[in-house]
Amino acid sequence: xxxxxxxxxxxxxxxxxxxxxxxxxxxxxxxxxxxxxxxxxxxxxxxxxxxxxxxxxxxxxxxxxxxxxxxxxxxxxxxxxxxxxxxxxxxxxxxxxxxxxxxxxxxxxxxxxxxxxxxxxxxxxxxxxxxxxxxxxxxxxxxxxxxxxxxxxxxxxxxxxxxxxxxxxxxxxxxxxxxxxxxxxxxxxxxxxxxxxxxxxxxxxxxxxxxxxxxxxxxxxxxxxxxxxxxxxxxxxxxxxxxxxxxxxxxxxxxxxxxxxxxxxxxxxxxxxxxxxxxxxxxxxxxxxxxxxxxxxxxxxxxxxxxxxxxxxxxxxxxxxxxxxxxxxxxxxxxxxxxxxxxxxxxxxxxxxxxxxxxxxxxxxxxxxxxxxxxxxxxxxxxxxxxxxxxxxxxxxxxxxxxxxxxxxxxxxxxxxxxxxxxxxxxxxxxxxxxxxxxxxxxxxxxxxxxxxxxxxxxxxxxxxxxxxxxxxxxxxxxxxxxxxxxxxxxxxxxxxxxxxxxxxxxxxxxxxxxxxxxxxxxxxxxxxxxxxxx
Amino acid sequence: xxxxxxxxxxxxxxxxxxxxxxxxxxxxxxxxxxxxxxxxxxxxxxxxxxxxxxxxxxxxxxxxxxxxxxxxxxxxxxxxxxxxxxxxxxxxxxxxxxxxxxxxxxxxxxxxxxxxxxxxxxxxxxxxxxxxxxxxxxxxxxxxxxxxxxxxxxxxxxxxxxxxxxxxxxxxxxxxxxxxxxxxxxxxxxxxxxxxxxxxxxxxxxxxxxxxxxxxxxxxxxxxxxxxxxxxxxxxxxxxxxxxxxxxxxxxxxxxxxxxxxxxxxxxxxxxxxxxxxxxxxxxxxxxxxxxxxxxxxxxxxxxxxxxxxxxxxxxxxxxxxxxxxxxxxxxxxxxxxxxxxxxxxxxxxx
Numbered sequence: 001x002x003x004x005x006x007x008x009x010x011x012x013x014x015x016x017x018x019x020x021x022x023x024x025x026x027x028x029x030x031x032x033x034x035x036x037x038x039x040x041x042x043x044x045x046x047x048x049x050x051x052x053x054x055x056x057x058x059x060x061x062x063x064x065x066x067x068x069x070x071x072x073x074x075x076x077x078x079x080x081x082x083x084x085x086x087x088x089x090x091x092x093x094x095x096x097x098x099x100x101x102x103x104x105x106x107x108x109x110x111x112x113x114x115x116x117x118x119x120x121x122x123x124x125x126x127x128x129x130x131x132x133x134x135x136x137x138x139x140x141x142x143x144x145x146x147x148x149x150x151x152x153x154x155x156x157x158x159x160x161x162x163x164x165x166x167x168x169x170x171x172x173x174x175x176x177x178x179x180x181x182x183x184x185x186x187x188x189x190x191x192x193x194x195x196x197x198x199x200x201x202x203x204x205x206x207x208x209x210x211x212x213x214x215x216x217x218x219x220x221x222x223x224x225x226x227x228x229x230x231x232x233x234x235x236x237x238x239x240x241x242x243x244x245x246x247x248x249x250x251x252x253x254x255x256x257x258x259x260x261x262x263x264x265x266x267x268x269x270x271x272x273x274x275x276x277x278x279x280x281x282x283x284x285x286x287x288x289x290x291x292x293x294x295x296x297x298x299x300x301x302x303x304x305x306x307x308x309x310x311x312x313x314x315x316x317x318x319x320x321x322x323x324x325x326x327x328x329x330x331x332x333x334x335x336x337x338x339x340x341x342x343x344x345x346x347x348x349x350x351x352x353x354x355x356x357x358x359x360x361x362x363x364x365x366x367x368x369x370x371x372x373x374x375x376x377x378x379x380x381x382x383x384x385x386x387x388x389x390x391x392x393x394x395x396x397x398x399x400x401x402x403x404x405x406x407x408x409x410x411x412x413x414x415x416x417x418x419x420x421x422x423x424x425x426x427x428x429x430x431x432x433x434x435x436x437x438x439x440x441x442x443x444x445x446x447x448x449x450x451x452x453x454x455x456x457x458x459x460x461x462x463x464x465x466x467x468x469x470x471x472x473x474x475x476x477x478x479x480x481x482x483x484x485x486x487x488x489x490x491x492x493x494x495x496x497x498x499x500x501x502x503x504x505x506x507x508x509x510x511x512x513x514x515x516x517x518x519x520x521x522x523x524x525x526x527x528x529x530x531x532x533x534x535x
Numbered sequence: 536x537x538x539x540x541x542x543x544x545x546x547x548x549x550x551x552x553x554x555x556x557x558x559x560x561x562x563x564x565x566x567x568x569x570x571x572x573x574x575x576x577x578x579x580x581x582x583x584x585x586x587x588x589x590x591x592x593x594x595x596x597x598x599x600x601x602x603x604x605x606x607x608x609x610x611x612x613x614x615x616x617x618x619x620x621x622x623x624x625x626x627x628x629x630x631x632x633x634x635x636x637x638x639x640x641x642x643x644x645x646x647x648x649x650x651x652x653x654x655x656x657x658x659x660x661x662x663x664x665x666x667x668x669x670x671x672x673x674x675x676x677x678x679x680x681x682x683x684x685x686x687x688x689x690x691x692x693x694x695x696x697x698x699x700x701x702x703x704x705x706x707x708x709x710x711x712x713x714x715x716x717x718x719x720x721x722x723x724x725x726x727x728x729x730x731x732x733x734x735x736x737x738x739x740x741x742x743x744x745x746x747x748x749x750x751x752x753x754x755x756x757x758x759x760x761x762x763x764x765x766x767x768x769x770x771x772x773x774x775x776x777x778x779x780x781x782x783x784x785x786x787x788x789x790x791x792x793x794x795x796x797x798x799x800x801x802x803x804x805x806x807x808x809x810x811x812x813x814x815x816x817x818x819x820x821x822x823x824x825x826x827x828x829x830x831x832x833x834x835x836x837x838x839x840x841x842x843x844x845x846x847x848x849x850x851x852x853x854x855x856x857x858x859x860x861x862x863x864x865x866x867x868x869x870x871x872x873x874x875x876x877x878x879x880x881x882x883x884x885x886x
Contacts, residue, residue: 005767005790006790024765025765025766025767026727026729026765026767026796026797026798027767027769027790027791027794027795027796027799028767029698030696030697030698030794033697033698034698036698037698144885145885176766176767177766178765178766178886179764179765179766179857179858179883180761180762180763180764180765180766180768180857180858181766181856181857181858181859181860181861181864182766182857182882182883182884183766184857184860184861184864185855185856185857185859185861185864185882185884186882186884187861188861188864188865188867188868189864189865189868189880190855190856190864190867190868190880190881190882191880191881191882191884192878192879192880192881193878195868195872196865196868201878210872214869214872214873216873219872219873220848220849220872220876220877220878222849222877222878223878224852224877224878224879224880224881225852225879225881226881226885227854227881227882227883227885227886228885230852230854230879230881233852234852238850239850239851239852239879240842240845240846240850240851241838241839241842241843241850241851241852242851242852242853242854243835243839243851243852243853243854244853244854245853245854245855245856245859245863245867246855246856246857246858246859247854247856247858247882247883249854249883252883252886253886267838267842268838268839268842270835270838270839273812274805274811274812275805275808275810275811275812276810276812276816280812283816283818284817284818284838285815285816285817285818285826285831285834285835285838286812286815286816286823287815287831287835288811288812288813288814288815288816289812291763291805291806291811292760292761292763293760293773293780293803293806294806295860297859297860297861297862297863298860298861298862299761299763299768299860299861300768300861301761301766301767301768301790302766302767302768303768303790305768305789305790306861307761307768307770307789308759308760308761309760309761309763309860310758310759310760311758312756312758312760312773312775312780313773313775313778313779313780313806314778316806316807316811316813317811317812317813317814318813318814318815318828319811319812319813320828321863322856322859322860322863323860323862323863323866325832326863326866326867326870327866328828328832329832329835329836329870329874330866330869330870330873330874332832332833332835332836333836333839333840333874334874335870335873335874337866337869337870342860342862345862345865345866346861346862348865349861349862349865353865356861367789368768368789422727422796422797422798423797423798424798425764425765425798425802426886429805430763430764430802430805431798431802431805433804433805433808433810434801434802434803434804434805434808435674435745435804435808436674436675436744436745436801436802436804437674437797437798437801437802437804439674440673440674440675440728440797511885512885513885514885516886
């Protein structure tokens, strides 16, 4: 996020696109509600009628995967009506002309045809965004999990810079990250192309720096693989050994059947987790890890805030904290890793991670810190890009709308989208074992619009078979207007409804993110006997 | 901002203009009891337990809604005030179950604390008592409306912080009750079970179902930590007794204040779930067998090392974890690049 979570409450215009905030990030949702009470305008772009959509003054129920057309449409209106921030564009950006040229054809009428959003609504929202004092754009995976995910984000950035709605409090580009420490895992170099703090591996000076810091002659220079590439390479026999810590790709990866086959193809798989997950079942060795309550450490949240976690209880049985296990393995493989505590690891982190340079456990005991925090007397950074962007001038990267990789056709006439439920989390490893959440939300269902349900002869609660070109699941239907006609939706929280068997593994060429949010499926009512069996 | 100076129980205190007498008293270190007041919520000034005496004012004003003035003289301990507070407590206790022995909030109850402090016994006033059934038909929250003192903090929390306004006062007079619309249980309302109402309840009317009979409040050790679910980074207290996490309660988080969602507050049960992995496992002939750490680590080292030697460093790969700590991800990045010698490391940032 370029801004802090609490700054959302002071925005006077919020464009929330592809985020089911009150379910996926309930506490961030509270700040949106606070902003609304303060008189803010909320625009929600979502193919589903979520609680957020119901709270909004404008719900733009776009066709899945048409975000670029919509965002370019806003830019078109803002330029056509001369509402753009000329001073900001002139002083802080470059390549405006390129943007102007590309968005010229995205007239409200043209965009309405693509997205299904009325032309006048596009104009009103564009004006609202441009004229707002502080406008914050919130997004999550609804925007990014497309083959054009990176371009979608470019389109957001273009809009933001066009209106100068960045580099100040409550105004900016705010991806809400989905996992407790996904920000930190990226910051710490758990990425193929980067050392900690996004220092490129491709840079020779960086490799020399880390080789020296870690006391080895050299660092690998070759480009590493991303998750989907690793899974594919395992399937092709190019990756032979895989070490998985705290992930469950057998359920969470797009085209999950393919992921399982790939994992089975490995020569050696080691899985380190707190439960025997669907992925761990495929492993040759399973290492029992401590949960968050059983170890010390830090998490970095979506607003770059580094916070302590504290050991409250001993690890169950013989489980060990992940950091201890990595040290044991490293030492067994001939590179001695020994630390007394995570506090000691953090001291090493600060020496090679400039943005964390000033972060110490002693400071964190007094309160959290938002990076960049380069020195121990630096107070941390609530919002980014004041006065100047990281690269100097903000570059407009104009982008064209492209269709999703797989569109509905005669055989697979519906669009499937996936997401989260309030009561559950990811593959359900934790939330299905709480003694509470899984009781409150016991069974998953597939949301089907009444029009489609009528066409298919489905009643509420009927078991249906949902299938795509890649796989099928059985699930109960929930007839609801929450989804538009032509769209069906469910979550990926249930092993029994392993919906990622169906999703499309087509990747965004830049970020390598799979297109979880759009794939073509068919829904068939199951005969009563089959349904009974399924239930 | 301009400051003003006033005197509370003989202590001179300077506070920003606009402060309430209650806030000024807090600054002066003078204790005033409160039930309905909550610094984060609007101020109804309803319960009157915080009354003080201010010469020149009619009656006893409620300090939580009385603005401090320059030169004001405030007394918080006069016989009239003590009598008023005792009467309020007697009236509340007249319609309150006398079951501190089994109450989950025993030791963390404002009514109990003030009754003790002011020496008020439960049976001073005789009268009708409510006999509502206890509502526990959901997995998260137990509502015992017999214990409710109608302070309304839960109502304001739900409305002003949670933005749901599921509950409000219904009925009148003695029959007044906090309830969802149409007097339904939480389970039949639009309640999202964030439990933020529980966090502000000063008595035993609202309690965490999972913590019932797991430990007295004074036996619990609270450990402040950060939530393991979404990326918001809420803080809460793990409630620990005898080496086990028995619940989660609100703390003052930098991101969330006291607010939590249903997962953060009630999703801790996995920690001690019987399915937890407790020992290393090695697959032999298609079946997992328990192994020692030494055996498991040596096998992994041998296999990953063997693959590196046979096929080259880039034949190994690592999936690190967005669920683990910074320190662990840092070590994984180091392990991958130094020990395995590959940049094939990623995690589920795209899921």
